[in-house]
Every structure is written in structure tokens, then in C-alpha cells.
Amino acid sequence: MATASEPRNTAHNKGSDHAINQLSSGHRFAGLAHAALAEGDAEKGEKVFRKCRSCHEVGQEAKDKTGPALNGIVGAAAGASPDFGYSNAMKEAAEAGLVWDEASLAAFLTKPRDFLKGTQMSFPGLRKEADVANVIAYLAGQQAVAEN
Numbered sequence: 001m002a003t004a005s006e007p008r009n010t011a012h013n014k015g016s017d018h019a020i021n022q023l024s025s026g027h028r029f030a031g032l033a034h035a036a037l038a039e040g041d042a043e044k045g046e047k048v049f050r051k052c053r054s055c056h057e058v059g060q061e062a063k064d065k066t067g068p069a070l071n072g073i074v075g076a077a078a079g080a081s082p083d084f085g086y087s088n089a090m091k092e093a094a095e096a097g098l099v100w101d102e103a104s105l106a107a108f109l110t111k112p113r114d115f116l117k118g119t120q121m122s123f124p125g126l127r128k129e130a131d132v133a134n135v136i137a138y139l140a141g142q143q144a145v146a147e148n
């Protein structure tokens with residue numbers, strides 16, 4: 001099973017030309033990205049993350065559950081938790097070079113299935129822009145996992 005405290009691979013882009021509709025429209029999400037950067041409050045985000053905890057863990061002991069462990073997810077390549085069984089949709093997005101920056105996270109967390117058709121994350125999305133920004137700020141603080 002996954003030892004979730006393993007560091008994630010750094011973001012990479014294989015330059016694949018697989019077309020993934022939503023990923024190419026960077027401009028569309030620019031506003032959300034700015035909102036996340038400007039307003040994110042990690043303490044509030046910790047509360048928002050309660051909605052994610054049934055499926056996701058963060059922290060030293062984090063393991064993959066229904067969803068992958070999320071340490072270091074901000075800035076990481078998508079689909080990179082070593083032993084997690086991702087959907088084909090996520091694998092294809094990862095191959096196409098999807099990286100979880102503020103913009104892509106904001107889009108995904110607002111409407112997971114619109115952003116990534118076929119994702120197996122059965123979560124309807126966060127309706128409030130502030131919740132999205134705050135949970136991203138919280139996750140951004142969950143980068144460092146001490147190595148043993």
C-alpha cells in the first residue's frame with residue numbers, strides 16, 4: 001500500500017498533445033486563481049477541508065483512502081500519488097500535463113465533474129468561491145512532510 005509520506009514527484013509536462021477541453025482554457029479560470037491568492041485563509045480552509053476528510057487525508061500519517069492523500073498537492077502534477085488507483089480521466093489529464101496550481105484546483109473543486117469529465121471524485125463541488133480559496137490556502141500549507 002501507499003506510504004503516503006513519500007514526497008510527490010515535482011510537476012512535469014511531457015508535452016503530450018492529448019486534447020483536454022477544460023485544461024487549455026487558462027484564461028477562463030484566471031479570476032478564480034486571483035481570488036484564491038488574494039483571499040485564501042488557511043484557518044478557515046481547515047474547516048472547509050472537513051468536507052474532504054471522508055475521502056482525503058493530509059499530514060504526517062496521511063494515507064490514500066477513497067481519494068489520494070493530499071500532502072503537497074498544490075503545485076504537484078495531477079495523478080501522482082504513487083499507489084492510488086486513479087480514474088482513466090485523471091490518468092489522461094496527468095499525461096496531458098495537468099498540474100494542480102491555484103487555477104486548476106479552483107476549477108476542479110468548484111465543479112469536479114465539469115472540470116474533469118469521468119473523474120471518480122464523487123463530490124459535487126464547493127459552491128462558495130471563498131471556500132475554494134480557503135481550502136486551497138489550507139492545502140498549500142500541507143506541503144512539508146518530514147522525511148522519517
Ligand code: HEC
Nearest residue numbers: 052055066067068078079080086087090119120121122123
Ligand atoms: C466522496 C469522496 C471524495 C470527497 C468528499 C472529495 N474527494 Fe477529492 N478525490 C476523490 C477521488 C476518488 C479522487 C481521485 C479522482 C480520479 O481519479 O478521477 C480525488 C481527487 C482529488 C484531487 C486530485 C488528487 C491528485 O492526486 O491528482 C484533489 C486535489 C482533490 N481530490 C481534492 C479534494 C478536496 C479539496 C475536497 C474537499 C473540498 C475533496 N477532494 C473531496 C474523492 C473525494
